[in-house]
Amino acid sequence: xxxxxxxxxxxxxxxxSRDPLxxxxxxxxxxxxxxxxxxxxxxKESMIGESPLDIFQESSKAAIRQxxxxxxxxxxxxxxxxxxxxxxxxxxxxxxxHPVKVGDTLAIQTYxxxxxxxxxxxxxxxxxxxxxxxxxxxxxxxxxxxxxxxxRGKIGQEKAMTLLELIPEKVKEQNVNRLIIDFSGVYTLDRxxxxxxxxxxxxxxxxxxxxxxxxxRPELAVEAIGLGIDLSSIPTVATVKxxxxxIGMILQEQNQS
Numbered sequence: 734x735x736x737x738x739x740x741x742x743x744x745x746x747x748x749x750s751r752d753p754l755x756x757x758x759x760x761x762x763x764x765x766x767x768x769x770x771x772x773x774x775x776x777k778e779s780m781i782g783e784s785p786l787d788i789f790q791e792s793s794k795a796a797i798r799q800x801x802x803x804x805x806x807x808x809x810x811x812x813x814x815x816x817x818x819x820x821x822x823x824x825x826x827x828x829x830x831h832p833v834k835v836g837d838t839l840a841i842q843t844y845x846x847x848x849x850x851x852x853x854x855x856x857x858x859x860x861x862x863x864x865x866x867x868x869x870x871x872x873x874x875x876x877x878x879x880x881x882x883x884x885r886g887k888i889g890q891e892k893a894m895t896l897l898e899l900i901p902e903k904v905k906e907q908n909v910n911r912l913i914i915d916f917s918g919v920y921t922l923d924r925x926x927x928x929x930x931x932x933x934x935x936x937x938x939x940x941x942x943x944x945x946x947x948x949x950r951p952e953l954a955v956e957a958i959g960l961g962i963d964l965s966s967i968p969t970v971a972t973v974k975x976x977x978x979x980i981g982m983i984l985q986e987q988n989q990s
Contacts, residue, residue, distance in 0.1 A: 744764075747764075747766045748766050748767055749767075750766055750768060751768055752768055752844050752845070752846065753765070753766065753768045753769035753771075753772040753773070753844070753845040753846075753847075754766045754768065754769055754842060754843070754844060754845075755769055755780075755785060755842070755843045755845065756833065756835065756840050756841070756842050756843075757785045757801075757840060757841055757843065758835070758838055758839065758840035758841065760784045760785060760786060760798070760801070761782060761783070761784065761785075762780050762781050762782060762783050762784070762785055763781065763835060763840060764777075764781065765777055765780050765781065769845065772818070772824075772845060772847065773788070773818050773819050774818045774819050774820050774822075775818070775819040779819065780819075785801070785843065786798060788816040788817055788818075789814065789815075789816055789817070790815055790817070790823075793814060793815070797814070800812070800830075801830065801841055804830045804831060804832060804841050805832050805839055805841065806832070807831075807832070808829070808830070808831035808832070809829070809830050809831070810829075811827055811828065811829045812827070812828050813825065813826070813827055813828075813848065814826055814827075814828055816845070824847055824849055825847075825848050825849045825852045826845050826846055826847055826848060826849075827845075827846040827848050828843060828844065828845060828846075829843070829844045829846075830842060830843040830844070861889075861891065861892055871883055872900075872903050872904065872907060872909065872912070874907065874909075875913075875977065876980075878908060878909055878910035878911060879909070879910070879911045879912075879913070879977075879980055880904070880907060880909045880911075880912055880913070881912070881913040881914075881915055881973055881976075882900065882912060882913065882914050882915065883915045883917075883918060884914065884915060884916055884918060884919050884930075885918030885919060886918065886919065887919075888919055888926055888930070889926065890925050890926055890929065893925075893926045893929035893930055894929060896929075896930070896933060897929055897932055897933055897936065900912075900933055900936075900937070901933075901936050901937060901940055901942075904937065904940070904942050905940065909942060910941065910942055910943060911942070911943045911944075911945070911980055912937060912942055912943070912944050912945070913944075913945050913946075913947055913973055913976040913977070913980075914930075914933070914934070914944060914945070914946050914947070915946075915947045915948045915973050915976075916946065916947065916948040916949045916950070916953065917947065917948025917972070917973075918948070919948075919953075924956055924959070927953065927956050927957050931957065931967070934946070934967050944967060944968075945967075945968045945969075945970060945976040945979060945980070946967055946968070946969045946970075947969070947970050947971065947972055947973050947975065947976045948971070948972065948973070949969055954969075
């Protein structure tokens, strides 16, 4: 069955859309849908008749005014902007607008997509990458072929996976044969992360790098045992100082032999 376009109630289509939609002309809001009411924490009565420019920060208004004017001729590109809700809170959004006819009046329909969660995810990813890069740069040389890797903060699964890829490369670059992995600055680990971190020692062993783990708190050791990870094959000491003493004894025994 074919349906004539004139039989479709466009206002009803907009009203049930999950995307916040605004229709405006001559810088005056004609209509907002229910999703826009919820997004802007407002209602139709308080926004209809107002200027769509009011939701933007002052520094953006001139560019937005020009963008709206150009959108009467053709759809505008999607842009990212900061807008204000009616309660004054700032939100990062994507905006897309295109021309639309309201009766005989040419107007603009604007879509508003909240990207604050995406921005937060991107920021968290960036911060994690920065932290990992910083962490990888702190493989600190102590003796000729001895270095310490001071782990710190919260280590999640993604960071642990990245470390599993990164650390073996770093020790090869720095000609490290003995690496002290210090856990004393780590305050959060989950079971899967513990598994990844101890896999690092296995990979290093295949590369001929002798690992010593220091600073493992009792609760982390219990978690490792619960995972079936055999710590007996990995020298584990309380502090970096003890690890260095153990390496010193190993070197002394090698020299004597």
